[in-house]
Amino acid sequence: MSLLERLNNDMKQAMKNKEKDKLTVIRMLKAALQNEAIKAGHKELTEDEELTVLSREVKQRKDSLHEFEKAGRADLVSKIQTELTYVNEYMPQQLSDEELEAMVKETIAEVQASSKADIGKVMSALMPKVKGKADGGAVNKLVQKHLS
Known part of the structure; x- marks a missing residue:
């Protein structure tokens, strides 16, 4: 199953379960993947290109998390941590x-x-x-x- 198919299935499930945060993150990931495909000029991304997009999304959230922690914004820290958890579900197993x-x-x-x-x-x-x-x-x- 491709990443886009998996995101579509998870999006349907999140809608059924009324998981607003997860749904928002999935939509952001889908948009990032679709924008990258348009930018690359082809209909579907390769696995490597998908991984690049996911890595970029994780990095952006980690950078935001660091900045919000420095600024003492506990409300935004918890929001970004939740988003990071959802994005990491689609990343490959991390090396020990x-x-x-x-x-x-x-x-x-x-x-x-x-x-x-x-x-x-x-x-x-x-x-x-x-x-x-x-x-x-x-x-x-x-x-x-x-x-x-």
């Missing part, structure tokens, strides 16, 4: 710390990186492998830790 660390070590060995100057090489080889499965900031910190 151990799995991520193993992938970082493996990629460092693959590209024969030895110093901090090689961070770019490692990141460009590693990010496609962990796309949507790990936070880019966490990946970067791990790479820096292993190359220092």
